[in-house]
Amino acid sequence: xxxxxxxxxxxxxxxxxxxxxxxxxxxxxxxxxxxxxxxxxxxxxxxxxxxxxxxxxxxxxxxxxxxxxxxxxxxxxxxxxxxxxxxxxxxxxxxxxxxxxxxxxxxxxxxxxxxxxxxxxxxxxxxxxxxxxxxxxxxxxxxxxxxxxxxxxxxxxxxxxxxxxxxxxxxxxxxxxxxxxxxxxxxxxxxxxxxxxxxxxxxxxxxxxxxxxxxxxxxxxxxxxxxxxxxxxxxxxxxxxxxxxxxxxxxxxxxxxxxxxxxxxxxxxxxxxxxxxxxxxxxxxxxxxxxxxxxxxxxxxxxxxxxxxxxxxxxxxxxxxxxxxxxxxxxxxxxxxxxxxxxxxxxxxxxxxxxxxxxxxxxxxxxxxxxxxxxxxxxxxxxxxxxxxxxxxxxxxxxxxxxxxxxxxxxxxxxx
Ligand code: TTP
Ligand code: MG
Numbered sequence: 001x002x003x004x005x006x007x008x009x010x011x012x013x014x015x016x017x018x019x020x021x022x023x024x025x026x027x028x029x030x031x032x033x034x035x036x037x038x039x040x041x042x043x044x045x046x047x048x049x050x051x052x053x054x055x056x057x058x059x060x061x062x063x064x065x066x067x068x069x070x071x072x073x074x075x076x077x078x079x080x081x082x083x084x085x086x087x088x089x090x091x092x093x094x095x096x097x098x099x100x101x102x103x104x105x106x107x108x109x110x111x112x113x114x115x116x117x118x119x120x121x122x123x124x125x126x127x128x129x130x131x132x133x134x135x136x137x138x139x140x141x142x143x144x145x146x147x148x149x150x151x152x153x154x155x156x157x158x159x160x161x162x163x164x165x166x167x168x169x170x171x172x173x174x175x176x177x178x179x180x181x182x183x184x185x186x187x188x189x190x191x192x193x194x195x196x197x198x199x200x201x202x203x204x205x206x207x208x209x210x211x212x213x214x215x216x217x218x219x220x221x222x223x224x225x226x227x228x229x230x231x232x233x234x235x236x237x238x239x240x241x242x243x244x245x246x247x248x249x250x251x252x253x254x255x256x257x258x259x260x261x262x263x264x265x266x267x268x269x270x271x272x273x274x275x276x277x278x279x280x281x282x283x284x285x286x287x288x289x290x291x292x293x294x295x296x297x298x299x300x301x302x303x304x305x306x307x308x309x310x311x312x313x314x315x316x317x318x319x320x321x322x323x324x325x326x327x328x329x330x331x332x333x334x335x336x337x338x339x340x341x342x343x344x345x346x347x348x349x350x351x352x353x354x355x356x357x358x359x360x361x362x363x364x365x366x367x368x369x370x371x372x373x374x375x376x377x378x379x380x381x382x383x384x385x386x387x388x389x390x391x392x393x394x395x396x397x398x399x400x401x402x403x404x405x406x407x408x409x410x411x412x413x414x415x416x
Contacts, residue, residue: 003169005122006237007110008144008152009093009129012161014106016048018085019075021138030072032056037074038066045077049161082106085137092132096125098281099239109149111237118369123166130164147172150233154183172231177204184228186221194218203229246276246284247338255294255331262327262335263320269337270316274309277339278372283308284339287318291326292334299326308343311368315339 035042
């Protein structure tokens with residue numbers, strides 16, 4: 001059985017680091033982000049590490065912070081900017097796996113167990129993520145690598161800022177043992193006081209306590225605490241609910257009846273849909289085309305594929321066959337291609353680099369995955385089918401899941 005490889009990624013002094021990046025005069029200086037300034041009644045959102053030296057912390061009244069660090073530069077919170085940067089960070093993380101669970105604006109868990117054949121082991125992926133965030137966003141992130149979310153989170157926090165900490169499998173309990181109990185999830189100030197009364201200062205001392213004693217003292221939490229102190233935590237990385245369908249639509253600037261234009265447009269859309277299926281790690285069993293004519297009459301035609309796919313060709317072929325009889329004699333205003341009936345793609349075929357599948361389908365897949373990688377690194381237009389060159393069509397279609405129409409299932413917790 002392969003052990004899980006979990007990463008916890010957390011940006012350093014996030015709001016302050018973004019401000020220092022965008023305003024070079026703030027670099028190297030104590031920066032306090034929050035409210036309206038040193039006399040404001042609000043609290044500190046965050047402080048740069050230069051300000052933390054003076055004892056300034058998140059959630060502290062701004063006036064207290066000003067007293068501790070009179071030379072600090074106070075900067076108001078620019079939420080929209082931080083959200084935009086946050087989504088750039090999450091996009092970088094999703095290059096390595098679709099299994100990304102954002103937990104706050106600057107923090108996410110990732111399950112990279114299945115990504116290792118493609119990107120290297122957890123440590124190497126952690127290094128690549130840190131370089132990508134530094135090179136592309138000019139920010140630093142701390143990363144923890146471990147077999148559980150709990151240990152990965154403690155690890156990312158341990159040597160902040162700008163650090164990578166790896167806890168090898170089997171070392172979890174020893175890694176946690178010397179750390180103070182407050183580092184554990186679920187140990188608040190009250191519980192920490194109670195534990196100190198029992199003479200427990202470190203996680204190791206907590207782990208050596210009898211689980212039934214903890215249970216008697218703290219109830220259900222006590223049993224969970226005993227397990228966590230040993231680094232045991234089976235909480236899976238909860239990635240987003242999978243999309244129900246992935247599709248693209250295109251409205252022509254001028255209504256067209258040119259079969260060549262229609263075919264190329266369907267190809268561009270099939271290409272975009274297939275790319276997003278692969279990026280999401282799913283295959284589609286159903287293809288739907290939508291055709292709207294100059295009189296705004298709309299038809300949709302649907303077909304089930306013999307085999308679920310995430311490749312351009314079968315999607316394009318199905319779309320062509322569905323569209324051809326419908327567009328005859330029409331002036332087409334809008335075309336759409338949607339893939340639905342999605343199923344998780346087999347993880348093994350997705351990330352295996354071990355030379356099993358040498359069949360045609362498998363070789364085709366290696367090629368498109370290489371193309372996907374080139375697009376990831378050099379941009380969407382770096383790999384374009386000859387047929388799409390010089391057509392003026394977007395090639396391939398926009399793949400950003402945030403801008404494309406798609407329908408999501410409610411999260412599991414919303415289903416009942
Ligand atoms: P954190 O990741 O907790 O803090 P940080 O990124 O500033 O510093 P580091 O991770 O290096 O310790 O929170 C992320 C952002 O969330 C932070 O930059 C500002 C915001 N935030 C608040 O607005 N109020 C708070 O009380 C906390 C803790 C964070
Ligand atoms: Mg942070």
